[in-house]
Amino acid sequence: MKVFIGSAEQVAKEAAKRYVELLNKKPNAVLGYATGSTPLGLYSELIRLNQAGAFSYKEATTFNLDEYVGLDGSHDQSYRYFMNENLFNHVDIDKSRTFVPSGLDTSAETAAAYDEAIEKAGGIDIQLLGIGNNGHIGFNEPGTPFSSKTHMVELTQNTREVNSRFFKSIDEVPTHAVTMGVKTVMNAKSIILIALGKAKAPIIRETIMGEVTPEVPASVLQLHPFVEIYLDEEAASLL
Numbered sequence: 114m115k116v117f118i119g120s121a122e123q124v125a126k127e128a129a130k131r132y133v134e135l136l137n138k139k140p141n142a143v144l145g146y147a148t149g150s151t152p153l154g155l156y157s158e159l160i161r162l163n164q165a166g167a168f169s170y171k172e173a174t175t176f177n178l179d180e181y182v183g184l185d186g187s188h189d190q191s192y193r194y195f196m197n198e199n200l201f202n203h204v205d206i207d208k209s210r211t212f213v214p215s216g217l218d219t220s221a222e223t224a225a226a227y228d229e230a231i232e233k234a235g236g237i238d239i240q241l242l243g244i245g246n247n248g249h250i251g252f253n254e255p256g257t258p259f260s261s262k263t264h265m266v267e268l269t270q271n272t273r274e275v276n277s278r279f280f281k282s283i284d285e286v287p288t289h290a291v292t293m294g295v296k297t298v299m300n301a302k303s304i305i306l307i308a309l310g311k312a313k314a315p316i317i318r319e320t321i322m323g324e325v326t327p328e329v330p331a332s333v334l335q336l337h338p339f340v341e342i343y344l345d346e347e348a349a350s351l352l
């Protein structure tokens with residue numbers, strides 16, 4: 114694992130460089146994207162660089178990690194909506210090649226088709242990850258088998274509480290989500306994990322220095338050959 118530590122702004126700029134390098138070398142790259150507060154700085158930087166002509170998304174394909182069950186893409190808390198608002202609407206991407214798991218069709222067949230679509234596209238070149246305070250990656254909560262592919266999950270109470278800041282009340286936070294599995298994530302050719310803020314420091318320590326265990330889903334990244342972890346000083350403070 115390579116670890117980069119800097120300010121939140123440096124993290125966004127440094128991580129964005131990986132995308133510029135990749136897309137200039139391989140314009141039809143396949144990107145795994147993530148939602149949440151963490152990637153917002155990176156997405157702003159990618160928008161700036163894309164609009165400045167530093168790289169193009171025209172031939173790229175994207176697959177997002179997860180989506181809430183029950184939310185249509187037009188719902189302002191859906192992850193499809195988040196991606197459109199925070200990245201896709203502002204860059205030269207062909208939206209028909211941007212994929213987010215369906216929050217409405219939760220069948221096992223549709224979940225399996227998501228993994229197949231990733232494989233058919235050639236596999237993910239860079240998978241972007243945030244991390245939950247409990248170590249989740251995507252919505253793979255503690256205890257998720259490392260062999261899991263895209264599947265529906267029940268969100269933990271902790272995750273629903275943490276995410277309730279985006280909803281009017283906790284009752285409105287969906288109880289389930291569809292997420293890429295741990296194996297889907299590990300199949301990516303390279304992985305960028307970003308963590309910002311003091312609240313993430315304990316789980317970052319466990320992820321990097323602790324035991325590899327499904328109880329800390331992100332610890333599986335120790336087994337991946339190409340992982341870069343970008344941290345601000347606070348998230349890195351217990352290393």
Ligand code: PGA
Binds near residue numbers: 148151152243246251
């Ligand atoms: P955050 O979420 O970026 O909003 O902290 C990360 C996650 O839960 O994976």
